[in-house]
Amino acid sequence: MGERVGGARVAAEGLGVKGPRGWAFRGISVEAEPGSLVAVEGPSGSGRTCLLLALTGRMKIAEGTATVGGARLPKQLSAVRRVSALAHVPGVTDLDPALTVGEHLRERALLQRRFGDSLRGLLRPRGERAAEAGRRVGAALAAAGLDLEALPKGSRTAVRDLERLEALRLSVALALVGRPLLLGIDDTDLKLSDGERDEVWSLLRSLADAGTTVVAVCSEAPAGAVRVSTQENQDDSDDHRAAEDDEADQGEEKADALAETGRA
Incomplete structure (x- = not known):
């Protein structure tokens, strides 16, 4: 599969998930142009993760319409999933704490080679495909700012031994292996210090500047981002409480979404 250029334009009107x-x-x-950094802002329980999953084709919208990279929602879910990827979404992209960083990267590269490449790509000699996978992984690590040599045991470092920010960077790198036009990332500022939050936003801005459209869930949007607030669109306290209940039970829905897509 050839390298994609640019990001996905995102335009949505009156979206709702029930x-x-x-x-x-x-x-x-x-409305966000390709290469934008979109911050989905709001408190936990206001539907932020549901919106992220909807815009990446993992959750069906109940009202409104959206266009992501030329594909229309809700009818073209699979087309949106093909051009998007998720990172750091609890219940969907969880890292296995017992596996090493290298094992996660090899598994992701294998999945990309098996399910993400075109038929022509699959027919190339095994050595060429392996070399291409290595280049993809290297580029993804560089874009995510994860230096394997700086980890305690290099690529043999277990996920359980990663710092919170390192684990987030690994999740982003795994998502970038597929060269998505749209990257969705959840809980960007959860349990991070102010300095770590600044590092995350710097990372996400660099990805957007390089052409990938980034949609990031946060409690407070940074300056310069395209801001979308889920809190401002809560109709009343009953709906807000219902949203809180729904997000508390998102594990099952996210698992269903992942099973439907076959990959995050």
Whole structure:
């Protein structure tokens, strides 16, 4: 598969996702050009993760329309999934603490070679495919700012031994192996210090500047980002409580979404 150039344009009008207990969010509109950094801002329980999953084709919207990279939602979910990737989403992209960093990277490269390449790519000699996988992994690590040599045991470092910011960078790198046009990342500022938050936003801005459209969930949007607030679109306290209940039970829905897509 050839290297993609640029990011995905995102345009949405009046989006809403409804769960068994009510609306997770509704009335969301956003317009972002390719290579934008979009910050989905709001408190936990306001539907932030549901919006992230909806914009990346992992959760079906109940009202409104959206266009992501030329594909329309809700009808073209699979097309949106093909051009997007997720990172750091609890219940969807969880890292296995017992595996090493190298094992995660090899597994992701294998999945990309097996399921992400075109038929022509699959017919190339094994050596060429392996070399291409190595280049992809190296580029993804560089873009995510994860230096394997700086880890305690290099690529043999277990995920359980990573610092929180290192684990986030690894999750981003794994998502970037597929060269997505749109990268969705959850909980960008959860349990991070002010300095670590600054590092994360610097990373995400660098990805956007390089052409990838980035949609990031946060409690407070940074300056210069395209801001989308889920809190401002809560209709009333009953809907807000329903959203909180829905996000508390998101593990099952996210697992269903992942099973449907076959990969994050």
